[in-house]
Amino acid sequence: MDFDIRSCASAEEVRQASSAIGYYFGRSSAGEEQMKRFARVLPVERVYAAWEGNRAVGGLAALPLQLTVPGGSVQAAGITLAGVLPTHRRRGLLRAMMRALLDACRLAGEPVAYLWATEDTIYGRFGFGLASFSAEIDVPRDRSAFHGSFSASGNVRLVPLAAAERDIAPVYEKVAALTPGMFVRSAPWWQDRTLADPEWLRGGRGELQCAVLEQKGRARAYALYRINWGFERGLQAGSVGVVEAVGESPEATGAMWRYLLDIDWLARVRAGLLPVDHPLLLLAAEPRRLSFSLRDGVWVRLLDVKAALTARSYQERGSVVVAVIDEFCPWNVGHWRIGADGVNRTDEAPDLRCDVSALGAAYLGGFTWTQLVRALRVEEIVAGAAADADAIFRTTRAPWCPEIF
């Protein structure tokens, strides 16, 4: 049977399109409330589905996001909802939906797409490159001291979720504007996603809590977390599950984490989705006790190489010529001179050659050209070109996306 790939035209069609990924979460259909929350951040026409007759058997969508890149920001498609029913897998439905969706995003003026992947084998073939690592920690509270010269300042207040946005959104905005990989959160995003705490999301864990750290009369850091209590043979076995902890300054970030690590009655503090350069590693007196571990973070796809590369800044004068290979979006193929003076097509011989996925890997500053050459993802045609490109693309912060979308 033939399949029709098209965007949704109604909330009911979106519900159907999302039921394919919902199936893998063990749900037959998204609830009314969940769909309403979703609709406030994801316009109907940005949800695509594979239709078999009038039934959706797969879905794929693009959240409209403003993504921070080094030195600026860019309109980006936050790819989400990817799912094809197990009855229809491996017939090319994801590929067909990806074609339609990415083409529409590019036409709408979004030069970048990015996503979190459930499996790291899926998206490379569509030109997505691994652009950041994401870290997690699991630290015994009684081994969580900071180095001797640290002293926490400020006061921590517990804030009800319904009132939290006013205090914490300005902190997030300051950090997000400086951190590649983060994106602007709208008021609906705060209310319907970040601060929403429906029972079905808790999965047996404690309620979502919000703590705000004030210094000099103003919120400078916040933490969203859950208390997961537990005892074994009379001994504390519970944990603090940190959902998101963000601070404007090293002092505020340190003090916020000290608060989280000092909550009584709990044995461990666990957190995920941290950037690789998180200050905790060097704040801790015993870094080994953090059990800091890495896995893939966000994946980036440059839909329009010129517009995407022009949206970010470059460190130094000078430029490199990169030969780009791009099977899925052939309009990007060619030689590009990249540098602070601009990004332009050129007939000149290239210094480096790579697939567009490697450009995605370097885009937010998560990986250097030298690393990519060593991993055989970039070919260094002119000796020394990778080091030159590193100087031009250099950033000061590792990319960080604190939430899975």
Ligand SMILES: CC(C)(COP(=O)(O)OP(=O)(O)OC[C@H]1O[C@@H](n2cnc3c(N)ncnc32)[C@H](O)[C@@H]1OP(=O)(O)O)[C@@H](O)C(=O)NCCC(=O)NCCS
């Ligand atoms: C992942 C998923 C959406 C793929 O859908 P699909 O319609 O079967 O994919 P397609 O038939 O279009 O496959 C396109 C290509 O991706 C490959 N591919 C698809 N899923 C893959 C997977 N899980 N691992 C490795 N390769 C995969 C196919 O082999 C095919 O390769 P080709 O280009 O070399 O021919 C589907 O398997 C699914 O819903 N999985 C469970 C939910 C999930 O993981 N969603 C992703 C959320 S980020």
